[in-house]
Amino acid sequence: MTAVTASISTRRQALRLPAEVTSFVGRRHEVAEVRRLLCASRAVTLTGVGGVGKTRLALRVAADLSRDFRGGVWFVELAGVENPDLIAQVVVESLEIRDQSASPPMDVLLQHLRDRQALVILDNCEHLVQECAVLAETLLRASSGLRILSTSREPLGFVGEQTLSVPPLELPGSDRLPAESLARFDAVRLFTERARAVLPTFEVTADNRDVVTRICRRLDGLPLAIELAAVRLRALSVQQLLDRLDDRFRLLTAGSRAVLPRQRTLRALIDWSHSLCSEQERLMWARVSVFAGGLDLDAAEAVCAGDGITREEVLDLVCGLVDKSILLREEHGSRVRYRLLEIIRQYGLERLAEHGEVETFQRRHRDYYRELAAQARRQLFGPAQVAWFARLRLEHANLHTALEHCFAHREEAEAGLTMAADLLYHWITGLSLGEGRRWLERGLAACPRPDEPRARALWAAGWLAVIQADLPSARAMLRESRAIGERLGLDSVLAYVALYDGMVAMFDGDTERAIACYEEALDRHRATGDPVGTVLALIRLSLAYSFRGDSESAIAVGDECLAVADAHGEGWHKAYMMMALGVDVWRQGDLPRATELETQSLRFNRMVDDSLGAGVNLEVLAWIAAAEGRHERAARLLGALDTVWETLGAPLSGYGHLAHYHDECVRLTRKALGPEAFDAAFEQGCRLSDDEALAYALQEEEQGGGSLPGNGSAAGERAPAATGPAGRAAPGAQAPLTRREMEVARLVAQGLTSKEIAAGLVISQRTVDSHIEHILAKLGFHSRSQIAVWVGEQADTADSLEGGGRPGRGKQGGGP
Template identity: 45%
Template sequence: MARHAGVLPVEVSSFVDRRRERSELKRLLTTCRLVTVTGVGGVGKTRIALRVVAEVRRSVPDGVWWVELSALRDAELVPYAVAEVLGVQDDATPRPMEQVLADHLARRELLLVLDTCEHLIGACARLVERLLRAAPGLRVLATSRQALGAAEERVYPMSSLTVEPLREWSGVSDGVELFVERAQAAHRGFALTEDNREAVTRLCGRLEGIPLAIELAAVRVRALSVHEILDRLDDRFALLAGRARGGVAHRHETLQAAIDWSFELCSPAERVLWARVSVFAGSFDLAAVAEVCADDRLPAGELPAVVAGLVDKSVLLRDEHHDGVRCRLLDTIRDYGQERLEQTGERAVLLRRHRDYYLRMGKRFEADWCGPRQPAWRARLTSEHANLRAALDFCLGDRAEHQVGLELASALWFYWIACGFVREGRHYLDRALALNPEPSPARTTGLCVRVWLAVAQSDFAAASALLDQCRSQAQQQGEPITAAAEGWFAYLAGIVEMLSGNQPRAVVLGQRSSDLHRHGGDLGMGLICALTLQAMSLALAAEFDRAVAVAEQCRALCDQHGEQWMRSYADYIHSLAALGRGEHATAVAHARDAVRVKRVLGDRIGLAMTLDQLAVATATRRQAERAARLLGIAHQVWQTFGLPQLGSPDLLAARRGCERLARTALGDTAYQAAFDAGRALDPEAALAYAVDESPPQPRPEPSPDATGWAPLTRRERQVAELVGDGQTNREIAARLGIAKRTVDAHVEHILAKLGLDSRTQITARTTGRDPADPRADH
């Protein structure tokens, strides 16, 4: 909605210095508009990009925005992925998403990070070039195994970690430090000593300083000494003897050998699971692993232990999410698993099992949507978005699976429409319908969903044409058209008429739809949607008493099912009608109730409409400044669509009337100041202001949780505690077995992440003393 910093991925482990590389990248970002960090898999491209942008984010006026592309396979969805992160999820016109993004970014100064571009090189390069031309204040940082080849690109080849100290007095190298930190995380009693220092250095050298290879080796200290690890690696790496060292190809072979060795040290069950979970895109939970990967070779009851084993070996990464624990694979580890899966001949079987699992999920979602679990379903499918895309791409890429792909794309219709993914839904439905041209029940359903998506984008001509196809194909199937289907056809036709301004016709179609659903149709979402259409068209036709009566019927039916999405539209309509009846306080109350639900579900179209209505109702209560702020907030949401008020003449007239009323009361200068203030608010602050009349607050700086250390990595917390104990950086380095320059960097990061200015404040945080207390100053 407004100007605010994007959310960066959480660093789940400590970061080893790389001071020189960080400085060079920060310098490049000040002089070049496109910087691409390149290097072999596992060399640390993502980690250094994350650290660098975290360090510069305060200097970027409109924030740093991180777009993770590793799980994306469809090149056409690259602009959609960027739009989703920026909050420009949809557009109410059929304009290309590239143009929507270009318009959105044209007057902003921000840093866009595209992480893991190598499998989408062409699409990333085209999009970046387009956006850089349109947005003078835009800078882009990309990570990729190869350069994008785009205009203005500056390539920064990422080197491996150093494995020998740069100077005799400088302590341990970065590579050795990484090994020690990961080894200590795996085995608390591990320490770098005079007895093992040379072996650790040789081990890191053997692994050519590749961070991922070092991490995979370090976890083995649970069972092996460093000398034993080195001996076993020597046997594995003898196969590479005689090759030229130091080149990209050799580093790739080194990493491959290290992963081979790690794979061989896994148990048979762990090897099988490593290969099988490679079919997942993004993250996944244990329930999905059980459904997709379990069989006689890998019983479901053994999976928790096998997953735990892969987490212990740093093959799987474990993340805490709002809906529980999820796991994921690093890209390089996933690629290796896919190669192994291909070798077993199980790849096609596992891809179908993955697809079947997400098809079942989609159908459960569709059946359960008309109920109390809508917010939970929205959160669940958002977490599974990458896997849903992967399942759809698999179906639409295999002729034998095309119809199943259409079924899955159609089953997700409420996710596309109610949760803010209209454009992506249209993308998949268009592909699926083109691949399934013959009349069938699945195609009829798909066309019906496609009509609704066209309506959501105000493409009424396309919606009408598709609705004609829908009816025609339903008639060609030899069976009588059901009351439910006829009810949905009437509803969709009525929506088109209502938004086109033909309210009398919309009222008739709404009544017909509700009658059909009451007599043999869909008594859940079908009837609820029909009543919503009927009530809204009555309100827009100025039949306010009838509109309230129908809206109350709709609300009662929603409450009976526990449904919230359409109930919020009933609140919106009640607000429209109450305003028409002169009940201004009631109008404001119902509009606020609607905003609260739209906010939770991510229904951006409904949110934009409801914010407009709240502004109108507020203006009638002689709160002109607040109404102007609300119009500014609503404007930010409408900007992500491109066609204000969905092109409806009635909704446009209401908004313009509100603006005139507020301008008259405030004057042009004061009105514009209030409007701009609303438009500039952080999204969460803006919506809080809209629903509870709290004064607009500036966006707060990130703050730690109750323990005080939420933003810090494990190593940074250790350093902070030692600072609190009064130790110098040199003493801390000796205590932890790391270089002093690394401690210096950790202290800088602690200060930045916690918003502190001095070591004194770190000490105060750890001890609970007042920073002004002289006893806190070390």
């Protein structure tokens, strides 16, 4: 089948950028220049010293241009990639491509991006310059609608690349400027804003203006340096800060002359920040540097405690590092995570190496995530299931690092194989099906001994191969797994092999053999007391019975499956069982009940972003609509599905035996509407965004009294107010905010914190935060600073076009 894979969400105009947790200051000229370069060239690289703000500049430009790229704006973080061979795989993951094929990651990328108008940011390329150059040039040659914006300390050096050296922030040219005039210099503005974050009453006055100016100069206008220094105002006056900077910087005169002065001063500032930490905080800084992509408190306690740090001390040390801006605090739902800037992480790793402890803490890191994977597998079937899915996605980079460590040491290869198998549902429900199979096959190659871990890894890899429709590989792996299971008497292994043998049989069109396999699997899973295997077998057996025309048996095993799932508080398998029952109930003609089953299933699949499950739900809802005589609705759903199955690689991927129902629905709907009306409705469905397609399938827009998304002239766009070129609400457009929201927006523009706004309006801080979330959503913004600009500069539209104009839209309404 076609090797193209992608998430259901990539049909919409995706904006996958890290949220701005602090305000973006200045850079108006640089923003305009980068936009001008992107208009003239398809590849732009931002170069400059570490800490100068290349990434923030790239993110701001990308956010401003997001409406111009129908294929999405995507951020690829390469700082943690140490193996050049993994670059393409990291890009696949960052673009949220559902890797359902057995193709190499580069082939997947080329096929996915071929016809898309997209902007991809490759961040922190300096340690992979040659490999990034090859990747960028290859992708650009294959996709005429692609633009690539890179950040690196040096140019990538390929044909067509335009570079822009990002300078430090603008500094005052005189020490005696009036305090009010200093605000127009970006370096002073940044220092002031960050100082206010720790000292809300801080102001640049006639008394401190010269000291502030000298601090910004000493820091060479480097954003990272300014931010690290400003946090010290929690304990120091601005004069004390300047004095300590002077003392520390004078120690650098013996540094290498081959290194730029700004690099030396930045290193000095990090050294200085390190010296201000307590001995335990320094230890903690070094130890958390083994984490990739962030960590939570549980991980910090498990990996970093011991040898000088007690478990009880970890929380205080983490808080101390957050206060010192060494760790950045981020909220992900109900969990708080911490992240290190890469330059801070690399510094910590150097310190860890000086102590000779890199291997020790990498091993602790590996052991923690190996146990996390095992724990996730044990708790897979139950009320914590969805939370585990979300947690493993957040930990993907750390899981990757732990697996790399396992396979880098021959004696740990079996642990890596077991871990890869434990993560089976992570590979399936996440964005990494192909990666999961590659980890399993790497482990299988390193662990040839015919034992239970190999047998389990074989059937796990076999299932992934079945989903990818790589049946020859699936048969071979399942055959070997069965042989090991029979030799060692492993009933659990034999149960799963029978289950996946049944899936292969359904692919082959042998329904009777499939049913025999499923029944064998069900008997074995019941005997071993495995609820996961039991419900998997019941789901597939119900589908097979229904396909054979045995509705009574299909519903009986379906009801049993739902009872098992409910007894364990499980949702994901239950959603698939409701989908399967919906198919049979639809075949019997009970359309209201079929609709109820499919919509319940779809709501769950939407919650966990399961594109395959949601796609099958949409299929059945289209068939139901056709059976009800709602042919226009059926055609729209079929149009939405056309993109779903294109991105997943095949119609009803993994459920190909149902494809004839799809074909029959298309035939009957086209006949009922006529070719012209069918094509029009089908095209409307194709234009629906992801959220709109799911809302339409669930009939939410009808319940809410709204019109069908996509019926307007700009289908798929949902802007509450007219917007300007930079993504702001357009000048003169009626504000889409309520009176209270406008009141809060004005206070945000004045620089007040949520706490201060709450006190002034006599409402709770939570209410203020809720208002701000609504404001950001309505205006399409992602930071408080954008709200301030919108409030204060609604008449300012020139900025978006002064730098030579943004890339123009094509005939299809989007992209350069």
